[in-house]
Amino acid sequence: MAIEWSAEVGEFHLxxxxxxYVVRVLENNWLGHVYFGPAxxxxxxxxxxxxxxxxxxxxxxxxxxxxxxxxxxxxDYRIPALAIELPNGSGVLDLQYKSHRVTHGKPxxxxxxxxxxxxxxxxxxxxxxxxxxxxxxxxxxxxxxxRDRPVVVRSARIANTGKSPVIVRCAMSASxxxxxxxxxxxxxxxxxxxxxxxERLDLRPxxxxxxxxxxxxxxxxxxxxxLARPETTEATGEAIGLSLAYSGSFVAEAEVEAFGTTRxxxxxxxxxxxxxxxxxxxxxxxxxxxxxxAGGLGGLSxxxxxxFRERMVRGAWRDRARPVVINNWEATYFxxxxxxxxxxxxxxxxxxxxxxxxxxxxxxxRNDDTTSLGDWQVNLAKLPGGIESLARQIExxxxxxxxxxxxxxxxxxxxxxxxxxxxAIGIPSRPHTExxxxxxxxxxxxxxxxxxxxxxxxxxxxxxxxxxxxxMNRNITEPFSTTLPAWRQGExxxxxxxxxxxxxxxxxxxxxxILFESCAGGGGRFDPGMLAFAPQAWTSDNTDAIExxxxxxxxxxxxxxSSMAAHVSAVPNHQVGRVEPLSTRAAVAFFGVFGYExxxxxxxxxxxxxxxxxxxxxxxxxxxxxxxxxxxxxxxFEGERDEVAWMTVAADARSAIVAHYRILSRPNSGxxxxxxxxxxxxxxxxxxxxxxxxxAEDAPTTAVDLGGDxxxxxxxxxxxxxxxxxxxxxxxxxxxxxx
Ligand code: GLA
Numbered sequence: 001m002a003i004e005w006s007a008e009v010g011e012f013h014l015x016x017x018x019x020x021y022v023v024r025v026l027e028n029n030w031l032g033h034v035y036f037g038p039a040x041x042x043x044x045x046x047x048x049x050x051x052x053x054x055x056x057x058x059x060x061x062x063x064x065x066x067x068x069x070x071x072x073x074x075x076d077y078r079i080p081a082l083a084i085e086l087p088n089g090s091g092v093l094d095l096q097y098k099s100h101r102v103t104h105g106k107p108x109x110x111x112x113x114x115x116x117x118x119x120x121x122x123x124x125x126x127x128x129x130x131x132x133x134x135x136x137x138x139x140x141x142x143x144x145x146x147r148d149r150p151v152v153v154r155s156a157r158i159a160n161t162g163k164s165p166v167i168v169r170c171a172m173s174a175s176x177x178x179x180x181x182x183x184x185x186x187x188x189x190x191x192x193x194x195x196x197x198x199e200r201l202d203l204r205p206x207x208x209x210x211x212x213x214x215x216x217x218x219x220x221x222x223x224x225x226x227l228a229r230p231e232t233t234e235a236t237g238e239a240i241g242l243s244l245a246y247s248g249s250f251v252a253e254a255e256v257e258a259f260g261t262t263r264x265x266x267x268x269x270x271x272x273x274x275x276x277x278x279x280x281x282x283x284x285x286x287x288x289x290x291x292x293x294a295g296g297l298g299g300l301s302x303x304x305x306x307x308f309r310e311r312m313v314r315g316a317w318r319d320r321a322r323p324v325v326i327n328n329w330e331a332t333y334f335x336x337x338x339x340x341x342x343x344x345x346x347x348x349x350x351x352x353x354x355x356x357x358x359x360x361x362x363x364x365x366r367n368d369d370t371t372s373l374g375d376w377q378v379n380l381a382k383l384p385g386g387i388e389s390l391a392r393q394i395e396x397x398x399x400x401x402x403x404x405x406x407x408x409x410x411x412x413x414x415x416x417x418x419x420x421x422x423x424a425i426g427i428p429s430r431p432h433t434e435x436x437x438x439x440x441x442x443x444x445x446x447x448x449x450x451x452x453x454x455x456x457x458x459x460x461x462x463x464x465x466x467x468x469x470x471x472m473n474r475n476i477t478e479p480f481s482t483t484l485p486a487w488r489q490g491e492x493x494x495x496x497x498x499x500x501x502x503x504x505x506x507x508x509x510x511x512x513x514i515l516f517e518s519c520a521g522g523g524g525r526f527d528p529g530m531l532a533f534a535p536q537a538w539t540s541d542n543t544d545a546i547e548x549x550x551x552x553x554x555x556x557x558x559x560x561x562s563s564m565a566a567h568v569s570a571v572p573n574h575q576v577g578r579v580e581p582l583s584t585r586a587a588v589a590f591f592g593v594f595g596y597e598x599x600x601x602x603x604x605x606x607x608x609x610x611x612x613x614x615x616x617x618x619x620x621x622x623x624x625x626x627x628x629x630x631x632x633x634x635x636x637f638e639g640e641r642d643e644v645a646w647m648t649v650a651a652d653a654r655s656a657i658v659a660h661y662r663i664l665s666r667p668n669s670g671x672x673x674x675x676x677x678x679x680x681x682x683x684x685x686x687x688x689x690x691x692x693x694x695x696a697e698d699a700p701t702t703a704v705d706l707g708g709d710x711x712x713x714x715x716x717x718x719x720x721x722x723x724x725x726x727x728x729x730x731x732x733x734x735x736x737x738x739x
Contacts, residue, residue, distance in 0.1 A: 001147040002042060003102045003126045009045045012100070012126060014143055018150040019292045021143065022046050023068055023128070029096035031130060031141070033066040033177045036152065036240070038294055049179075064259045066177035069130070069141055069156065071095065078263045079207060079255045081156075081175035083270070084277075086135050087164040095130040095139055102126050106144045106153070111498050113245050113532030114287045115144070115153055115311045122147050136162025146311075150303050155287045160277040167490075168275040172267035173244060174288035181256040184230055186239075186297075188222035188554045193542040193575055195219050195523035196554030198637045202230065203262060209253030211269050215440075215476030215493050216520055217247050217527040224558045225252040226300060227264065234298045234632050235677055241293070241300045242266050243558055245312070246286035247529040248497035249273070272479070274490030286529065297557065298631060298677070305560035305630065312528055313535040313563070315508060317515045321622050322536060322562065323400060324352070324615055325467070325595035329359035330543065330569050332599070334367050337382050338390055347600035349397050351608055352615035355467055356394050357402040357595075362387070364414060370437045373409040374416030376455045391463035402467025402515075403459070407452045408500060409438045409473065423448050425496075427480045435474035443499030444481045444492055453506050460511050468511075470504075470534060472520040497529075504533035517565055526555065526563075536563050536593050543569035543597055544576045545588040546663055546729060549644045550636045552591060561648065562626045566592035568614070570599070580729040582607060583693040586614040587659055587731035590625050591648065594618045613692045621735070624648050624657055631677045634660075642666070649678040653708070656685075658716065658734040665728050673715030679708035683738040687716065690733045705739060 001016040010025030011034070022034035024047050034046050050066060065076070072080040073092035085091055104120035117123045126143045140157040154174040160166050181203045187210045188196040201208075210221035217223045223244040229237050242264055244250050249269040256262050266288050275283050289307065293299030309318075326348035328341060345356040363379055364372025378386045391401040410417050410424050412434065417424060424439035426432035432439055441448050460468070479492045508516060518525060518534035522541035530537060537559075540551045548566065555564055566589040571579040589595070596611070603611065618625060628648030636644045647658040660674060679685065688703040706716075716734065 001124060001145055003124045003145065004042055005100065005102070006045060009047055010097070011045055011047055012128070013040075013042060013046075014126060014145040014152060015039055015042055016145060016147055016149075018148070019152065021145065021152045024050060025097040026050070026065070030065070031068040031095070031097055031128060033068050036176060036290065037292055064177070064257055064261045066179070066261070067175070069095065069139060069175060070263075078257055079253055079265055080170060081172040081265055081267075082139065082158070083168075083170035084135075084137060084158070085167040085169055087162070087166060091169070093132050093135055093137060095132055098129045098131045100126060100128045107142070109155055109284050109287060111501060112284060112286050113312070113501060113529040114155070115245070115289065115307060116314070117311070136160065137166065146307075149307055150293060150299075151289055151291045151307055153287055153289050156285045157282050158277065159282045160279055163279050165276055165278050168277055168283050169273070170270035171275070171283060171285050172265045173246075173285040174242065174267070174290060175263060175265040176240075176242070176290065178227065178240070178262040178264060181260050181262045182229065183227040183262060185254050186226040186228055188224055188557060190219060192219045192521050192524065193540060194547065195526070195540050195551050196222055196557070197550055198554045198557065198635070200228070203227070203254060203256050205256045205258070207253060207255045209251055211251040211253070211271070212249045213269055213271055215248055215479065215496055216472065216525045217250060218475065219521065219524040222558065223250045223252060223266070223527050225254070225264070225266070226297065226557070227254065227262070228297065233296050234635070235296045237294075237296050239293045239297055239300045240264070241289075241291040241304065241558070243289045243291070243304060243528055244286060245289065245528040245532070246497070247500065247525050247527050249493050268494060272490065272493065275494070276488055276491065289528065301557055301632075302629065304558045308528055308531055309560045309562055309627070312531045314532065315535070316512055317535045322515065322593045322626055323354040323467070324618060325355045325357050325402065325567075326353045326600065327357040327359055327567060327595060327597045330574055330597045334361040336361065338384065341390060342393060343601050344599060345394050345399055346397060347608070348596065349399050351600060351612040352619065353399070353596060355400040355402055357404065357467060357469060358390070359404040359469065360406070360471070362403070371411045371413040373406055373411040373438050374414045374441070376405065376459050386462070387459065387465075388463040391465060395464050400466040401464060402469065403465055404469045404471060405456060405459070406471040406473060407456060407503060408441055408443055410441050411438050422482055425476060425480065426478045428482065430478060433477040435477070438474055440474065440476050442481050442483070442496070443503070444495035445483055445499070449499050449503050452503055456507060457510055460507070460514065465514060467515045467517065469517045469519055469538065472525055501529070501533070508533050523551070523555065526559065531559070531563055536565050539564045539566060539592065542575045543567055544573040544578050545580050545585045546578060547576060548588050549661055549663075552588070553632060553636055553644065553646070556630050556632065561592050561628065561630050564592035565595065567595040567597035569597040570602070578729070581693060582610050583691050584661070584729050584731040586692055587733055588661070590618055591630070591646065591659065593626060610692045610694070617690065617692065621657060624650055624655060628656070629678055633674060633676070645674055647676060647678070653678065653680040653683065654738040656736040658736065660718065660732045662730045663728065665726060665730070671717055673717050675713070675715040676711045679712055679736070680738065681707070681709040681712060683708045685711065685736040686739050687711075688735050690735050711736075
């Protein structure tokens with residue numbers, strides 16, 4: 001890893017063995033983008049890649065000069081990275097290179113989640129200072145390259161060095177100019193209960209983007225896009241990923257201009273955003289993580305998984321095995337009391353489950369979703385001994401205890417709202433739009449964050465609580481803070497999420513032993529920013545195994561298995577009414593942080609025995625399911641879409657678990673080969689099928705010894721014809737152990 005600077009030619013080369021990123025000071029001192037891709041040799045100039053005719057043009061009108069941090073208004077008509085309203089109302093900047101410095105390690109970003117280093121030697125950071133010779137604006141571009149990851153992490157700091165305020169209207173985290181547009185844009189899009197569906201379309205002239213203006217990253221689009229070649233597959237071909245470590249309103253956008261080049265940018269959504277920068281003040285953007293893969297989308301996922309697992313997630317739970325949980329939400333909804341919860345916990349404990357999560361409904365007068373958010377005092381009618389008594393009884397049977405909270409919300413019918421109606425977000429003269437009968441607290445106000453810290457600290461300190469599910473069930477409407485002046489209202493959405501981060505930061509530091517799981521009606525805020533505080537997230541409110549194939553496949557493009565909570569729920573499924581075998585439900589939920597979301601007291605003795613088998617199996621292979629390399633084999637978004645396959649492989653490739661899911665049974669189909677990936681070609685693997693269903697027929701490949709080379713090149717043979725009589729929604733699991 002190195003950051004080379006050649007003063008002679010004015011070129012920076014950030015490189016490691018996997019990638020190179022080259023930036024050049026152009027003749028007019030603009031900062032030009034030269035290259036991002038596979039590693040190039042050091043000690044050379046690549047300036048000729050930026051065609052000479054661009055140089056020396058004082059007028060860049062219409063020319064697609066590749067730039068590192070472009071602004072508009074002076075001939076670059078593409079999407080800008082930076083837009084600032086200057087004291088005279090104009091918005092034109094001419095940012096020129098001033099100086100730079102290279103440091104070991106990586107600085108943290110004030111108030112924002114970011115990747116980090118543990119030792120200085122694992123990364124280097126380049127900080128380039130740019131300034132405008134007319135306007136008093138300085139921009140610091142930060143680039144970090146890690147020793148052994150195919151990623152470049154970027155952010156920007158914008159400073160007002162003048163004497164009058166200016167208004168930042170757009171400040172991207174990263175902008176990347178790519179020399180062609182033979183690319184497809186891949187996004188993870190959907191809605192509540194169908195998050196992260198993979199969409200992939202050819203780029204075309206013009207702008208194509210995904211964004212959120214909700215105050216959260218949202219169910220609709222994840223803050224991630226990839227550009228892939230049309231021929232790129234899971235295992236082969238080029239892809240560039242752009243992920244944003246931000247949990248609020250964002251944009252991720254590509255623009256193809258007339259010369260066929262592509263500009264890619266991501267950052268805080270400029271729609272509805274403005275930030276008043278007083279004289280001497282600075283604004284720091286969130287962090288963007290660029291990744292490059294020549295090994296297909298799978299290579300991109302490998303890069304993001306290890307980076308997020310090792311250098312975004314932090315705290316005691318980063319490297320710890322995550323417990324198997326039982327959550328009472330789908331078992332009871334709001335209708336529970338202490339005996340009912342204890343019965344669920346006891347039954348789950350008998351089946352090997354390790355942690356009981358008390359979901360919504362334990363506080364205030366909350367017997368349905370119309371009341372009590374904000375009143376974080378236990379409902380003694382339901383739990384007469386309080387949280388403490390329940391938690392102690394759960395601990396006494398040998399389980400850990402966890403609790404649900406939704407800190408950012410307030411119900412119109414609540415003591416908190418009665419006392420502080422002005423703490424709810426809204427424009428005083430307008431009606432406040434309710435969603436799920438609730439309003440959102442103004443997290444931009446320090447007194448709100450302080451209050452929440454105090455009341456939640458009281459709850460979390462009152463009992464042996466090992467886990468917290470932090471929910472967020474609606475998006476922001478009528479964005480406005482009564483404490484901000486008119487000219488600062490454009491800052492509200494960003495200030496809101498900074499307040500959320502502050503509360504998360506304080507609570508996770510005050511309770512370092514607690515495992516936090518983020519949730520926003522499922523995956524409505526599943527983003528890298530949240531991972532900096534909560535190592536795992538509730539992937540979706542949709543617990544149907546077949547639906548989860550798509551959701552978990554899409555989510556896994558960016559996020560590691562250790563971050564994706566997945567639970568087995570009852571049938572008929574509560575979201576789609578589908579009935580799937582218990583073994584299939586587990587075979588999907590195994591690939592992530594596993595648990596149950598059902599009433600175990602209602603299971604038959606046979607089903608209980610089967611659940612116990614599943615829990616034992618998961619515990620045995622927990623490390624593989626939570627920390628293995630996830631390899632996607634057959635996509636639910638391609639082909640006939642009635643079969644899916646994926647696998648997880650140990651870091652040393654000595655073991656792997658492969659899953660094949662047959663969605664609809666197919667009549668009279670022949671034998672099939674499933675080509676695996678990521679194994680050791682020189683190893684021989686003992687391949688055994690596994691099913692929690694004692695009645696399941698053994699597949700023909702039971703415990704055979706096969707070479708890694710064969711399994712990858714020729715494939716694992718399974719007799720699909722058997723499946724035709726098994727019925728719909730079948731799963732097969734294969735355990736591979738090197739011998
Ligand atoms: C959201 C969550 C669910 C559950 C409910 C409780 O929908 O995603 O898992 O916690 O809230 O109200």
